[in-house]
Structure formats: structure tokens, C-alpha cells
Amino acid sequence: MSVVDLSKQVALGIDIGGTNTKFGLVNHRGQILAKGSIPTDQYNTPEEFIDALYKEIQPLIDEHGVEKMIEGIGVGAPNANYYRGTIEQAPNLPWKGVIQFADLMTEKFGQPCKMTNDANAAALGEMMYGAARGMKDFIMITLGTGVGSGIVSGGNLIYGHDGFAGELGHTIVKPGGRKHWSTGSEGSLEAYASATGIAITAKKMRAEFPDSMLNQFPEEAINSKTVHECALKEDPVAIEVFRYTGQKLGEALANFVMFSSPEAILLFGGVIKAGDFILKPAKLHMERNLLPIFRNKVRLVFSELDEADAAILGASALVWEK
């Protein structure tokens, strides 16, 4: 009987984004032994894309001499389905319809392949390597261009009956509110708390207050980064943009807490660079909308993972998951 050195087993983690796809060889400890990336949007078919991935990844595997130790492939992708191993109708990817992505990967790489959506992968990554280590009940909210989520309950990701659970960015926080630029829904969390939503709020508010520093930027430069700069300089309008965003986020979080009673909510993504400008009002409005039984129990925490690597780590965590 041979003893397997766990530290030599690696998982191939792949994060497919609308523009770029990142990949890495990750060991059990969450160390990325090698990584790289290719553009996502330059391949007309998933087959061509996978061929290009293979050409980039195989040399890394050879170089690290771990070919026989690869445990499997984990892929995080928008609209990926855990049960079916598919990518389905992803609006931000070049390939339309339902793609049997996991099967195509296995065919090419000769390895088992598991998939989930990018936010679920991020939640797995936090549970295995990040701020959620040891937690069995938490919610991960990714605040980027959009708002994604991964929900862990009793130690397991919630996938739902069809594999599509956890679309908290699309829950309605203000019925009849701001129309979503892509889904058309009115008043979703994503319409307010994403980077896109923050830019919309900032453009509206600066129009109301001609004295705001935000008016020093051209229209296309208004984003959560420039709002943050102005907030740091104590521009009250910029501060109000984040306060309002935090309020909407906090109201939504209260509803999530009363659903699954997590011990923590992890926030992740570019928007959290605004720090306390968003976190404090979010916490306040979460607490005030909670039943007393839930108050002062739920930690609101920022992710501990490096943003550049988190997606790869999360995807690789799919492989280690029981």
C-alpha cells in the first residue's frame, strides 16, 4: 500500500469570465503552483476555447511534473450548472445556448470536471482557504460589475432543485424601483449595489448637487473608484452615494439572514474597496430590519482572499469538495 502525499495532489482551477479566463494549479493548502490566463471572447466555439486552454495548461502540468497527481478540474463560470456540468444561456459569454462544458473538458483533459457559477465557487474558496474556514452557515456576496452570491447552509452550497439557487443579486429590494439595465426587473439589489448601480446613483446625485466634487469628472469617469476618491475628500454627495448603497445592501442582507440564519456574511469584489463608507450603513440597516432574535449575531466580513487569485482558488475547491 502506498502512502499518498496530499501536498503533491493538485487541482486545476479555472475561472471563466466574460473577458478573460484565469487558471491555476492549486494544492490542498490553497497555494497556486502555477497560473496563467487566456482571453475568453476570442474563440467562436467552446471547442476552440478548450483547445486554446489545453495548449496553455498542458505545459504547466508538464513543467510541474504533477500530471499523475491531478485530482480533477474545477470550473467557475457565469450561468454554470453544478448538476448538469453545463453553461446555460450566459449573456456575457460568446457561446450561446446550453453547452456541455464539463464533458468537453473531460474529453480534452482526461480528467473529471465539476462546474459551478462564479459566486458559488468564490464561496467554496472562502470556506476552504479564506475567511469562512470552519463555518458551516454563511453567505458570500460578490459586489462587482454585478452582484452574485453563494449560500452555504449546514456545510453545503445551496444549489436548489435545478442547480441555479443563489441569485441574490436579482432579489427585489425596492419594488417598482430602478429598472435593471439587462434583466428589466425593477428594484433589484444588483441595480443598486453593483459597481454599475453605484455609478448610476452617483450620476443622479451629482446632477442634483452642482457643488459636489463628483461634477469634476467627465460622465464616463464616474464609477465606484472615483466616488470613493471624492468620499475620502469628504464630499457629502459621494458619501451619500455609498450610504444609500449601503442602506439598500443592508436591507437586502436582513432578508437573507432571516432566510438562512448564517453566522457571517462575506463581502467580496471591487465595490468593497469603499470600506466603511458602505459597510457601516449596510450593517446599520441590516440590524434594524432584523427580528430581535437575529440581531448582533451576524458578522459582516470582507473576504480574506486576494481578488486576483480567489476565483481560481474557488474553482479548484470544487475538486476537493466531498
Added chain:
Amino acid sequence: MSVVDLSKQVALGIDIGGTNTKFGLVNHRGQILAKGSIPTDQYNTPEEFIDALYKEIQPLIDEHGVEKMIEGIGVGAPNANYYRGTIEQAPNLPWKGVIQFADLMTEKFGQPCKMTNDANAAALGEMMYGAARGMKDFIMITLGTGVGSGIVSGGNLIYGHDGFAGELGHTIVKPGGRKHWSTGSEGSLEAYASATGIAITAKKMRAEFPDSMLNQFPEEAINSKTVHECALKEDPVAIEVFRYTGQKLGEALANFVMFSSPEAILLFGGVIKAGDFILKPAKLHMERNLLPIFRNKVRLVFSELDEADAAILGASALVWEK
């Protein structure tokens, strides 16, 4: 080795309500072999209450000659905690603070005792004996004096880190909306979709429309039953009361679906007697608030269990649960 006849094993199911407590001996098939009830509110201490329960239940056990076959006790109660076997700060029960109820029961009855809140018990009952048989992902919504919920994901009830998950009645469906008579929160689902909420809506609307049939009743007779009577007689105001209620319920359900992606939502409780008057608008507003990926997938179903027995069945299901 002796063969155990499963049909002879029974569970003691107990449902503690604010006014009455119902109990029954239930077999694996969900047949209630014997049942009874005692008032809840006439005992100053939980010990006195449990003594009274014992005096009522022991003769039933003796009579049915199943003492040695009792598998355990399952209790559904407001604010019951599954992990700790406690009833905590229940506003509608006579005993205050944190009560170690399961331990007290085991001491008296000599049987293991498991507890959960009443809505979770109802969900278990539906999963074991009712409309949710064979389902692994569904949400149970109880529409009674209040609005309760039990959420099943991947075949397991969601309890959350502290055992209090699933308070969907207290999620906010209209920020800044109707103030809740007891919690003080503004715009919760319970404030609109409970029997209490429906009565409030009906009183407001009949005041606006002097010609409505609803004005033929004295103030204290306005409830979901009288509104239903008027709706059946095609009173447009009564119909609008249910339509509005259904809209708020549907908007809330859409958010729940995007959380856990259930295959069905089960509705239970006195309010569902309004039938299509509520169900149709609920379905409509649920669908229109869903992302396309979730549309026309989730069944909205009424409970199949007899309301009088469902709570006992649900509590007993706790015993059979793995």
C-alpha cells in the same frame, strides 16, 4: 434476531400553540392512532404543563399497548430551537425566557425528544406524508394568524447556524411599508399576507369604498373569512383585498425562489381558503419578478394535509427524520 414490525412503531407528535396544544400517536404511514389536546395557556410553568400533558398522554399509550414501541417525541412550538431543544422568548406562550423543554420532556416521559418551530414541523410533515413527498427542495409557507416558513434544501431543513433560520414572514417586502403590530418592523410579508394583515387591508379598503359589501359587517367581523364571502359575491373591493395580498405574497415568493430555487412552494393555513383569489395574483407577481432562468418552473401548491392533523404529523416527523 427479532424482526421489528415498523408499522407498530409510533412517534408521539406534539404541537404547542398559543392557546391549545395538540398531540397524537403517529405511525410510519402518518396514521394518527390516537389524539387529544390540552389548553396551553392555563399552566404557569412548563413543568406543570408537562405534567398535565403526561396525564393525558400516558393513558393513550397504555390503551394502545405501544409503550415499548414508542420511538421518541417530536415537538413543534413557536420559537423552538432544534439544536438546543429549547423554547426561547416565545411571545405567544405563557412561559418566558429560555426553557429547556426537550430535557424536561425526556425526564418526564423517558423518551428522547426533538423540537423545532411549528412551520419547520409542518414542512417535515409535508415531506413525509403530504404534498412534498419525494421533494428535496421546497419551501413551506404557513399563512395563518402569522406567516411562518420551513425551508427544505437538498432534503434537509435549513436551520442556520443558530437553529432559527426560516423566518420568511418577517422578511421585508415593502421597505417603509405597513408597521407590524408586534415586531415594529415596516413592510414585512406577515404585515400583509397573514390573516391579521388581510383584515387590516380590508378595513382600509372598505373605508375608501363606502359601497363595498365589506361595510355590511361590524369592524370586529372583518377577517379573511368575511372578505372571502364578499369576494365570492363578486364585491370588487373584497377581490382587490386578496389581489393586493397575493401581489405582496408573490413578490416575496420570487425573492425566496432566487434564494434556494425550490421545485415547489407549498402554501398552508387558514388564509389559503381564499383559493384562486390569492393564488392567481401570487403566481403572476412571483413569475414577473423572477429572472427568466427560474420562470415557469416552480409549482405553487396547497398543502395536502388536513389542517387539524398537520401540526401533529409534522411534529411526529421529527422523530423519523434521520
